[in-house]
Amino acid sequence: MSTVASDNLIPSASLILVNECNEVLLVQRSTRTRSFAGMHVFPGGNFDTGRDTSLAITAIRETFEETGVLLASPMSPQALSKSDLERDRSAVHRQELDFQAFLLRHKCVPALKSLHPFTTWITPLTSSRRFRTQFFISFFPTCLEEHSSGTGIGRVPTTDGGEEVQSTCFLHPRVAIAEFKKGNINLAPPQYYILETLRQLLPGDVQTPEEREKLILLSQRPFGRLVIRPRLYQDPVSSATMFLYEGDELRGGPVGQLHRVLVKQNGTVFLEINLQRNFDIFKVDVSEAPGTTATKL
Template structure:
């Protein structure tokens, strides 16, 4: 945990949605947003104590506001039309309608049990605005309001008119990584880290029960509980910028253990990210490694 008081960190949540084709939902932030402007990220936003009772609800609410997709439990009565949902989305987004009031009015039950922890990230200490972001992973098809059959995604994700999101898409992790390496999309290290993890675990184009179970197993182990607060180092030889993650040999981990990302930046964007991680993420709890004193690379 950071030595900076936790109350100075802005609590937030982000939702990783995986569909039946092993694609994940990404949104491109508007150039006008304060955080991740122009970058592709998973939908999400800040916890609002006046509207949310948990970070899981934050993740679902923000996904609804940003993409129009509302995750609900099969127990919910499926009565909302597309026009109703579109109006509700705008009203909730502009805080003209309380999200909890909307859920109660329409007896919508949120599938909170289907959201699984998938690491927590703390903004590096040098940043002026710092967040503690809980990532959740969930799988489609979960019932999505606006889909009468409940058998498929139903609603297509759409932007919020450009206020915070300028594009939305479902994309396979391997494609997202390839597009980043070509310079077609912009990613930040946390999103790259998660996409690279999913690329390795979801190789095919059809999501299987075994793959879902394996990701849930990962969520329930040390990886799901992992809190990552990158520490930035500069390699005096190569000039590379390196984000050291928990458990790396230069952060108190065993000699030879790598848990880091070597990055290059072009202006405000990352042009290259090379994730180096050489341990079993299902078994090794890197959070148990003690911090080493500052080390010059």
């Protein structure tokens, strides 16, 4: 897995953490942050060559910094105290304590095998800062081993004191989509796309083994390694604005195949996002689709 930026792309990682109620962990970014200010996103951040050995480690570290949830297994039965955890979390966040040193101090092993690739997104050409973000999906809390006390490591997500995150919450994908449509939360197209995908695959409020296996299977199919390079396009007839994705008919895909979102924006805020995707994501591989035939805006 590449962690080297290319074409001035900033490598980053985000974690889609699904709990036993089929709810997904979302954080609301502080309005003071440089990127995605005020938006609801999955926890994550930029790959740090001095602290991270892989994008999976980036996802685990950033999730710990932003929410206090640590995807790691203790090598000893002694539980981490809440005060020690929060003290060291703050030190890691401020880069006063190396994350690897933190793991060694508390004899924790990052739960790398619990992370499954779930698409990669590249920021559109229209943006001044562009990222190559690897999304991973994992499951909470059963991705963690339990301490002898019966509690996990940082099971209750909390903010980082407002430095980057002003709120955290677990929301079912259908609730998150509904709240976005009501204007109560702000989402960007990648987060909307993933939440809408999960909404279709996780209909109930109690996760079943079959649902979990289906998501893991999807991560192992071409969908999991799909690199999405959105192309902004305005329909010359309807004037509708949309982002075209790999395999869409306007990007060289089969006639009638849709892989796009229609959007309405007010500056950087998305007022409306509607996903149009009419193929089976378990069967159709659009990762090698020909280049776009649409005009870029």
